[in-house]
Amino acid sequence: MLDQTTTTAAPVNADRLKAMMDGVTVFGAGSGGAMTRLTLSREDGAARDWLKAWFADHGFTHKFDGMGNQFGLLEAAGAGAPTVMVGSHLDSQPNGGCFDGTLGVISACEAVVAVTEALKKRGSASRVNFTVVNWTNEEGARFQPSLLGSSVFAGSAELDWALDRKDGAGISVREALADIGYAGNDHVPIPDALIELHIEGAEALDREGRKFGAFTRYWGATKYRLAFLGRQAHTGPTPMAERRDALLAGAYLIADLKAMAGDYGLDLHTSVGRLEVFPNSPNTVPAEAVLFIELRAAAPDILAEAEARMLADVDKAATRAGVGHEVRFIDRRIAGAFSPGLIRLADEVSLSLGETMRRLDTIGGHDAVAMSAACPAVVLAVRSRGGVIHHPTEFTSIEDQAFGTQVIADMLYRIATEGLDTVIGEEART
Amino acid sequence: MLDQTTTTAAPVNADRLKAMMDGVTVFGAGSGGAMTRLTLSREDGAARDWLKAWFADHGFTHKFDGMGNQFGLLEAAGAGAPTVMVGSHLDSQPNGGCFDGTLGVISACEAVVAVTEALKKRGSASRVNFTVVNWTNEEGARFQPSLLGSSVFAGSAELDWALDRKDGAGISVREALADIGYAGNDHVPIPDALIELHIEGAEALDREGRKFGAFTRYWGATKYRLAFLGRQAHTGPTPMAERRDALLAGAYLIADLKAMAGDYGLDLHTSVGRLEVFPNSPNTVPAEAVLFIELRAAAPDILAEAEARMLADVDKAATRAGVGHEVRFIDRRIAGAFSPGLIRLADEVSLSLGETMRRLDTIGGHDAVAMSAACPAVVLAVRSRGGVIHHPTEFTSIEDQAFGTQVIADMLYRIATEGLDTVIGEEART
Numbered sequence: 089m090l091d092q093t094t095t096t097a098a099p100v101n102a103d104r105l106k107a108m109m110d111g112v113t114v115f116g117a118g119s120g121g122a123m124t125r126l127t128l129s130r131e132d133g134a135a136r137d138w139l140k141a142w143f144a145d146h147g148f149t150h151k152f153d154g155m156g157n158q159f160g161l162l163e164a165a166g167a168g169a170p171t172v173m174v175g176s177h178l179d180s181q182p183n184g185g186c187f188d189g190t191l192g193v194i195s196a197c198e199a200v201v202a203v204t205e206a207l208k209k210r211g212s213a214s215r216v217n218f219t220v221v222n223w224t225n226e227e228g229a230r231f232q233p234s235l236l237g238s239s240v241f242a243g244s245a246e247l248d249w250a251l252d253r254k255d256g257a258g259i260s261v262r263e264a265l266a267d268i269g270y271a272g273n274d275h276v277p278i279p280d281a282l283i284e285l286h287i288e289g290a291e292a293l294d295r296e297g298r299k300f301g302a303f304t305r306y307w308g309a310t311k312y313r314l315a316f317l318g319r320q321a322h323t324g325p326t327p328m329a330e331r332r333d334a335l336l337a338g339a340y341l342i343a344d345l346k347a348m349a350g351d352y353g354l355d356l357h358t359s360v361g362r363l364e365v366f367p368n369s370p371n372t373v374p375a376e377a378v379l380f381i382e383l384r385a386a387a388p389d390i391l392a393e394a395e396a397r398m399l400a401d402v403d404k405a406a407t408r409a410g411v412g413h414e415v416r417f418i419d420r421r422i423a424g425a426f427s428p429g430l431i432r433l434a435d436e437v438s439l440s441l442g443e444t445m446r447r448l449d450t451i452g453g454h455d456a457v458a459m460s461a462a463c464p465a466v467v468l469a470v471r472s473r474g475g476v477i478h479h480p481t482e483f484t485s486i487e488d489q490a491f492g493t494q495v496i497a498d499m500l501y502r503i504a505t506e507g508l509d510t511v512i513g514e515e516a517r518t
Numbered sequence: 519m520l521d522q523t524t525t526t527a528a529p530v531n532a533d534r535l536k537a538m539m540d541g542v543t544v545f546g547a548g549s550g551g552a553m554t555r556l557t558l559s560r561e562d563g564a565a566r567d568w569l570k571a572w573f574a575d576h577g578f579t580h581k582f583d584g585m586g587n588q589f590g591l592l593e594a595a596g597a598g599a600p601t602v603m604v605g606s607h608l609d610s611q612p613n614g615g616c617f618d619g620t621l622g623v624i625s626a627c628e629a630v631v632a633v634t635e636a637l638k639k640r641g642s643a644s645r646v647n648f649t650v651v652n653w654t655n656e657e658g659a660r661f662q663p664s665l666l667g668s669s670v671f672a673g674s675a676e677l678d679w680a681l682d683r684k685d686g687a688g689i690s691v692r693e694a695l696a697d698i699g700y701a702g703n704d705h706v707p708i709p710d711a712l713i714e715l716h717i718e719g720a721e722a723l724d725r726e727g728r729k730f731g732a733f734t735r736y737w738g739a740t741k742y743r744l745a746f747l748g749r750q751a752h753t754g755p756t757p758m759a760e761r762r763d764a765l766l767a768g769a770y771l772i773a774d775l776k777a778m779a780g781d782y783g784l785d786l787h788t789s790v791g792r793l794e795v796f797p798n799s800p801n802t803v804p805a806e807a808v809l810f811i812e813l814r815a816a817a818p819d820i821l822a823e824a825e826a827r828m829l830a831d832v833d834k835a836a837t838r839a840g841v842g843h844e845v846r847f848i849d850r851r852i853a854g855a856f857s858p859g860l861i862r863l864a865d866e867v868s869l870s871l872g873e874t875m876r877r878l879d880t881i882g883g884h885d886a887v888a889m890s891a892a893c894p895a896v897v898l899a900v901r902s903r904g905g906v907i908h909h910p911t912e913f914t915s916i917e918d919q920a921f922g923t924q925v926i927a928d929m930l931y932r933i934a935t936e937g938l939d940t941v942i943g944e945e946a947r948t
Contacts, residue, residue, distance in 0.1 A: 182797040183750065183805075229799040290755035307754075311800070320613065322908040323789035323812050324737075324882025325720035328779045335790060339772035346766055349758045359753035360765060362800045363793065367612035369659040370741070370792045370810035371882070372908045375613075380800035382753050452754025452801070478752040478802045 133268030175221035185482025291475025308423035429512025563698030605651035615912025721905025738853035857894035859942025
């Protein structure tokens, strides 16, 4: 499937990759390309069982930890050797697409198989072990915050705290894990490197007609769960002047946040993606409106300034609507950079496969962002048509999927044969 | 319990009234005075069963129609005589209060019992029959529109259409009725007059230190269920300029509606009490925002002008946010006046009991508004503390409850002994 002029040491099998993508996509698929596989749902449980069976069929040891993070371990080098972890997440947004996350897990499976096949064919030993991973609740759609499984694994969030997070129906992560049989207690150590493949989720690659990139930096994010607190009253007789409408304050703030982003050009993203209204009855003035606010920026000073401006806007909106407010939850993700060694390796491999790698920023969170606090990590990107993500029409061709998978396989092959430190340099694990 | 200088022909029993209010309030009561008895819920079913048992214990014939409207018929005069219907609704808002609706049903029970006791004591015949009613889905909290049961009964809405209305979870009225065993098929004819007692739900009475009033006019209402249609996308990478955020359009409109009400002083009420966001995930740009909009005015020209302005604001908000929109449902309630004869009778009775009746407008809907299209009807009002309604702190003292009940009893007694036409004049049934 690759151009004949390119060289690969560990060829991946696109047909096998496609069959695996089709196989796992059964769980949660809707019409028109839609995927609804909320984390720890029945559909997610079925997809996990599918992966567990795949691990068993291909000689991987299946483990899952207290967060339900699912691992397939392949001891290619034996105990004590460094481990390279590869993977992403099988959970999706509600009514999302079929490639976000899923491609990263499936391509990891295919890449590791391709590398072990190549090593075996040449009779070469591996200097590293491999682990395929499927992280719990990357999306943050059902439980907040996002990146929950990888954050606990990386040590930046507490297990008990994470297990106590509740979804909109009041079900905790702990209960949801038990429901689908993935409340585990396996211990899996922090790997020595982590590689994740993902669809781009923006249109830089697609617009420029390029098929491959690597995220070199990740934006910071400040996420607020903010409640405006009004007073429940009848929408009929209650005089307008006496209403304390929590939703009205929310409306003012949503408009303010949009306007604020405009002041920063391309350097700030703001959103309110989720809004909970209580009691949410057509003829009752809302007593409570809970806004799930996100501010994202590459520059820490812009992010801090935007947060301060937002808090001033919150006060203004509350005063104008005559309501109170309270901050329910804050989640901060610091901006940073991925592993220079892994980026350089991806660049070399991509070039050897005939493609120049595009350097990208990632604005959305990825499990590799959480993991980069604990070990060298990188997110590689294949183009998504029109930059679409979190939507049923999200699409990456099988050729592009296979290319991204091939880059991983060749990276793993070089690491396996030359050694991790040799290939990526002496990046310290923290 | 009434002042000794006042006269009543059919004294009501405040202790009995209180015991009944306490009895039925068990079903759906929460802490701090809260009542959550959504129509056709399990709690509503239990309250209905309680009322059914009360009817059986007091010689009333229990009937319920295709909408689950619940009736207790007392043939005091025999077949062919006119019927006076009295009652309100047992359903509540989510986290609402214990008096809205419930007082109207329970006071009807007590008033009819007091009248029949008085007639019996004096050996007088009744010229009319009595029916106590509990209407289905007055509140419109679970199913829209509100006044659903009374509107079908009055002939202004179709039964099948009403049964097909669905709640937020997709459950139809038809299914919900079957679930609690109140899918009926009894035929109950349109009565010759209808009297409803309700808490005021505004503070005119309480502010003026008066305990009793009658609504003489009802405001018109125009209710829209309006959807803004954007495009689902990731709140991270998607450039701000490319977002099609349905919730942002909703926010613009909510602010516009509030501003518009300000332009009309006290003559226009506007609200968005319910907002449904899809997919409502923190890191997904909302694809859909459904606003439940209400415009209310006494003057038809103001209501029409407000609707036209709102539709222009909808266009503006959609354009500004780069989204589409569609109207999903419109409900119009025409402004009007209640029965002059019943208002005059209430005035006379109130005066004989030592209170001057305050004439009020009702802005909120009442089942008697729907019924006034079919027969002479009126809503009487007792004060609610601070004008509070649709809130757990909603409160009417037992003395005030008993006063309102006494007015109904004396009205019924005069109708029973003098005849309906004699007392209220020749108001035609339509």
